[in-house]
Every structure is written in C-alpha cells, then in structure tokens.
Amino acid sequence: MSKLTPPLPKFLRPAPPRPEEKERDAGNGEGGDTEPGRADKLRESAGESGAQVIGWLDERTGTSPFLRGFLFRKVPKGTNWFYALGSATMFAFVSQAVTGVFLAMYYNPDATRAYESASHITNEVFAGELVRGMHKWGSTVMIVLLFLHMGRTFVFGAYKYPRELNWVIGVVLLVLTLAMGLTGYLLPFDQRSYWATIVAVNLNASAPLLGPFIADFLRGGAEFNPATITRFYALHMLLIPGLIGALIGAHLYLVAKLGTTAPPWLKAEKKELTNEEI
Numbered sequence: 001m002s003k004l005t006p007p008l009p010k011f012l013r014p015a016p017p018r019p020e021e022k023e024r025d026a027g028n029g030e031g032g033d034t035e036p037g038r039a040d041k042l043r044e045s046a047g048e049s050g051a052q053v054i055g056w057l058d059e060r061t062g063t064s065p066f067l068r069g070f071l072f073r074k075v076p077k078g079t080n081w082f083y084a085l086g087s088a089t090m091f092a093f094v095s096q097a098v099t100g101v102f103l104a105m106y107y108n109p110d111a112t113r114a115y116e117s118a119s120h121i122t123n124e125v126f127a128g129e130l131v132r133g134m135h136k137w138g139s140t141v142m143i144v145l146l147f148l149h150m151g152r153t154f155v156f157g158a159y160k161y162p163r164e165l166n167w168v169i170g171v172v173l174l175v176l177t178l179a180m181g182l183t184g185y186l187l188p189f190d191q192r193s194y195w196a197t198i199v200a201v202n203l204n205a206s207a208p209l210l211g212p213f214i215a216d217f218l219r220g221g222a223e224f225n226p227a228t229i230t231r232f233y234a235l236h237m238l239l240i241p242g243l244i245g246a247l248i249g250a251h252l253y254l255v256a257k258l259g260t261t262a263p264p265w266l267k268a269e270k271k272e273l274t275n276e277e278i
Helices: 019-031 035-061 064-071 081-104 114-123 128-155 164-185 191-205 211-219 226-258
Strands: none
Touching: 081 128, 081 226, 114 128, 128 164, 164 191, 164 226, 191 211, 211 226
16 A cells, blocks of 8 residues: 555444454354354355455556545544535535436427426426426525635635635636526526526626627527527536536545645644754
C-alpha cells in the first residue's frame, strides 16, 4: 500500500474472532458439521464472494485510494449544519434530474401539444401531479439552497486562496441553475409561462453587445415561433444539466483536494516549536 494512501477506518477493518467463536469452530471440526457451522460457512463464503468482486473491480480501476481519501478525509473543528447546504443543493439537483426524466417520458415539446401533454401528466398519469409538483417546487428549493450555500461560503471566507477556482465554478453553477429555471418555465406553455418568457428574453435582449444575439439564440429567430419551445426543451433537458453535472464533479474534486475551511469564529491553535523542530 502506498504511503500516501490513508489507512482503512477502524469500522471497516475485520474484527478478530471472539473466544466462543474459536471454541465453536474447534468443536465443529472435531464432531463434524452442524447447523450453526454450516450457517457460519455460508456467511463467510458470501462475505468472501463480495470481497472478491470488490477486489476485482478495484484491481482494474484503482479507485479505492481515491474513495478512501474522498470519503474519510479530515474536517475542521466547529463543523455544523451550515456545511450541509452544498450537499442539500446537490440532492435537490438529483431530485430534479429524476423527476425530469419521468416528466420527459410523457411531455411533447411541440407548440400545439405541449399544453395538452402537461395537462395529461397532471390529470391522467399515475402520480403525475405529485412528480410535476416536486419538479416545479424543487427548482425553487434548489435556487434558494444554492444562494444560501454561496452566502455561507462568502461569510466563512471559503472563496479565498487556494479556493478561488471553486468559487468561480460555484458562480457559473448559479448562472446555469437560473438558466435552467428560465428554460423550464416555458415548457408548460400556458399564458403565464409564455408571456413571462417573452419578458425575460426581452430583458436579455436589452443587455449591451451580446444581448440581442443571446435573445435571437433563445428564440430561434427574431420573434417567438414554434421552434422556440423545442430549443428551450433541448437546453433544459440536455445542455444545461450536462454542464451542471460536469461542474458539480469538478467542484467536489476541488473540495476533496483542498478541504473545507473552519468557521471564522474559531482561531487557529498555536503550536510551540521545540528546538529540534526549529
């Protein structure tokens, strides 16, 4: 094992056999197989087969050092529930992805049938109203959690050296999350979503330099047309979630590599150096 590889935690190490288990194994060996001995052998064989599968995968992928360092890394003192805001945001994204796949099975991104398909999901599909409600309100929850997570990062000073790149990735994730909310708002294609999207795209068009080009790209032309909803659907289902997933992976890698910051109200412990260390 490499010196850089952290050791296995205590609860993953195999426990030594108890004295009564040794006596029972010795008795089973002298007096023949008994029912408890067979049960123990079955459990041992099942555990060995599982370990063999894990060992086979680890030998070909070499992921155990990475997973060990990622899952069992040290955290600073004073860690509290504020540090769970990032995980909660990621869970909200996973929930959005799962419910979005379910909705995509019944949704039809066509200007003449989008509203009917959305009504079909709500009124006729089993648990459709529940899943659509989870997806609708889950987007708001994800945005709120993302703002809280970035606020915690700013207050705790976790954007400073050497974590500037992670902060930039977080800002890009915030922009992509807002864009995913905008592109998804049009998909029910009712009066409210239609006119609200027109207002939002016109606001983008008023931005200097790139604003008009972004608005034409979103509309698929100079005005809203039947291709607009298809373009919004493709952005909402394919492009933006893929970018978010890739950036979340990079974000988690940097968190595991650089570690987390301690709360600002905790002072660093001063260690007095001995003459030998100096």
